[in-house]
Amino acid sequence: MKNSPLLILLLFTSLSLSAQQERKVDSKITNVTVFLNKAQITREVKTRVEAGKTNIVVTGVTSQLDPQSIQVSGKGNFILIGITHQQNFINEFNYPPSLQRLKDSLDYVEKQLIMENNQKEILTKEEQLLSSNQKIGGANQNLTVAELKAMMDFYKARLTDILTAKIKVDEKLKKLNETRAKLQRQVNEERDLFSRNTGEIVVSVSAEQQTNVDLELNYVVQNAGWYPVYDLRAVNTKSPVQLNYKANVYQATGEEWKNVKLKLSTANPSQGGLKPELNAWYVDVYNPVVRQLKGRARGVSMMKKAEADMEVTEEEVMAAPAASLAEHVTTVQTSVNTEFNISLPYTITSSNKPTLVDIRKHDLKANYQYAVAPKLDSDAFLMAKILGWEEYSLLPGEANVFFEGTFVGKTFIDPNQIKDTLAVSMGRDKRITVKREKLQDYTSKKLIGSNQREAYAYEISVRNNKGEAIQLVVEDQIPVSQNSQIEVSVIDTANAKYSKDNGKLTWEFNIQPGETKKMVYKFELKYPKDITISGL
Template sequence: MATIPQESPPPFEASHTIDLISVDDSKIANVSLYSGRAEITRIYKFPVKTGQNQVSISGLPNVLDPESLRVEGRGAATIHDVALSDIPEPVVASMSPDLEDLLSKQEWNQKALERAKKSLASLEAYLSTLNVQHINVTELGQVMDSYDIAGEKLDKKVTELEKTLKGIEADIKVERKKLTGPTRDARLRKRATIGVFANSEGEVEIVLIYGVRQANWTAGYDIRVDMEAKDKPVTLIYKAGITQNTGEDWDDVPLTLETASPTFGVDIPTLSPWSLSVYRPVIMKKSKRNLGLAPRGMASQYASNTYGSLSMAVHERDSEIDTPGIHDSTGIEHRELAVSSKGNISATFRVPGIITIPSDNASHNVTVVQLKLDASMSWVTVPKVDARTHLKAKIKNASEYTLLQGTASVYVDGSFISRSDVPLVSPQESFDCPLGLDPSIRITYHPRSKKVSHSGFYTKSSVHVFTQRITVFNTKAHAVNDVKVVDQVPVSESSQITVKLVSPSLSVPEASGTGGEVQAPQAVKVGEGVHAQWEGADEQGIDMEHLGRDGKFHWVCAVPSQGKINLVLSWEVSAPLHTDIVGL
């Protein structure tokens, strides 16, 4: 009976191992920088063999977020698994035969140098002890010659020993460097291990995308105002201060600035149960040992209200953070991020060209964009407190860029004025920018006048009439249309005292007869180009029921070039005769 030969199984093919160092064997294709973190895109190209290949990429930053790591690939291969681990500290040999021999030579030469220096010092000491009176003139020359010969010999020996020691120290450094091997940044001690199954031998490309901490950018601005310009008087230079200490230098990389803040595992919070219960004290039996005292930890319960208490039950909830897995994909093209503005939620800025940001934790400034913006100028003064006039601009962000909160250096007509804070401003939104003091708008707060009269037949009362004059003088070569002068009248806190605003004749808001809603009072015209209004009436979200109750109001004036405007404030205070009024 013929036997059928058994076919032997194919031999087991060992996995092909590929060791890569991230900084040396890859190129950063893109950096997306957020507030507090960055997303790095690195491209690796390497040859693979048919079958299983084990790719080890070492030197990844310690601040790498494991949950953010993902791998993409191009080529005739399939990614099987991805693992991230820490690289242990290398065990470094501290001694070798060559280093031991060099250290021995160093010690011998150091001792020889010390002996030579002591001999030289002794020779100098001996020469200083010689007395000329006890030495003949003929012998003096021989002594000096002997001193020169011995001193020259010792100087030469010291010089040679010092030179030899320098050479030995250099050799010791070289030998110790051989023992430690090439120095690697201690901040780069992460390793990614990737299993790649290749259908055929050839070159493949892997893209590693991962997030890192210790990278940040903050917004900064230069705001330059041209007071003579009629169209778009504001030039806003949008700058970014970039810092990173990830351990990786970003050399010649395309950089994208993101205004969004990526979050992981942040869910909408839920309310815990909130219940009411009646406090029931625990009665402890008295004994000779405790003498009726409450046990430790229950003193606060006995100090509570005996009849009842409010308690809130707080239940701890395990945070359920969705941990995204590492997504493996093949045959996916690596695409460059597009520059776009996404309105009020987030915006993306592509820094022009390429940029280099070393990992030094220092701030590196780049210009994002330069914008020409419209602005309306206004002047504000509170002459009762300070007669100086403040200039401010209401700037409209008529661009597609979201302005992040940051500090601005403000320049008016080329002169530095102040540093100001810019709030978060969405596209098409406006913000106020103070521009310092404007001495060309001069305010005179004249002395207040007062008249007192009496009225009433049976019930006598006194009436105090106050008048306050204010002069606004525009010394500019052009007219200004929005000068706001803020002032106030006193507010009565007693039913016996009545305060009445006479001029300007502003009325307190009252509810309408139909819907019961409080209507905002209209501005009162008090002169050519001058209107008066309660302070806050031009603001959004003002409580109309309390408008004017604090006695504060303002005039808005249009003042011609080299022109003056006189404002008059008049009010009456009435009270029973002989009433001592405090605050006038």
């Protein structure tokens, strides 16, 4: 059967209309919500499509994303048909400006190396040429003394210039090689973050006519998260403690979060949101005979917690900045999590090092007292007992402690282990003198019948050399027996609070400037003479 021209035209038109158009577009990251582990990225896409069906290919997306988390919404006279995700193993991420600058610097250094090596080769050739032409004049030609001296001076001067120039070239080559090695290491480190295969999100749309398309893409990525760090600052013992709540935000996704609206969330998607269900707990008589189990116990599939810790090198900030990002952060308490919205645009580079972000500042009421355990350390420590910390959604994290403008040390805040009061050591105070010594006059060892008796006495003296009265807590201990053959008798606690469970002695008192207080406590041990005591 012959095909008519009209039928061929209709068939061609039908195939043309049904052909799927493809448009590759760029996008911009506008919002990022960073969880404790993972992050949610929001991208904006603006383009224009023709009538019919079009595959909008959003390129340059990280390959670290979770395809199941992709969500797309849009504005315009079109219909969303479908969403797919694919990997592009050919194209790489466009290098960011920082990496491009490193590559340009490396290229420049390598060109300099080529030039210097060429210069060295020219000098070497000239040196060889002079060395191979040392015959002055012909065999039968006689030179005057003046001509011979002039020729020798020429050779000497030129060879000296050549050797000097080669030394300078070698010095330049050494420095250039060192610079090239450093740049190459840095480029390799940066390139590792950006040279992975890229992802592409394909959004299929259908439009009746040519129209503008505004899309918003959301997806969750791995290799990103944040963890808290704190600064605890106190001016003196009469001031509140300032808590600076900060976050170390990290991401190694290969994407640049440049001037984005940043939100930090205490949620952890890696832990999953499904409630586990208890199955029946069966017990039975143990039977060593190997049996084939019938049936299977049902369980709940839970996501494993991803590793978020990074080796980082962080410099200590010894003084608070004049202006803080914390002033531009609002806190939103949801039913299950806390979110910190940062109003100023923020940039988080894809790097192996975290970026420090100020979250909030709080002035917390604190009671100050000194504490000392002279058996372990004769120095007294200033302790700040902070109240009302529960309101601020603190997470476990390391804290830098500052007192009177000086860095004191580090501590760890774990809200899960703290009760009503958060106790923080603010450092040592050498102006409080503490001494603990065994009193030999009251220490004895006697054998009575089949039993050995040992008596001990210790004196603790405390002197306040400060110009103000202080509250002081002194801690010591009496041994606790772990064997029924050993009896521990408390003779005198010197009015201390005594705990029989752990043998702890606690004195708490006010001591005036220049005042000295002394406490003497005594105890006795009784045990069979034929055993040896450990722990004394």
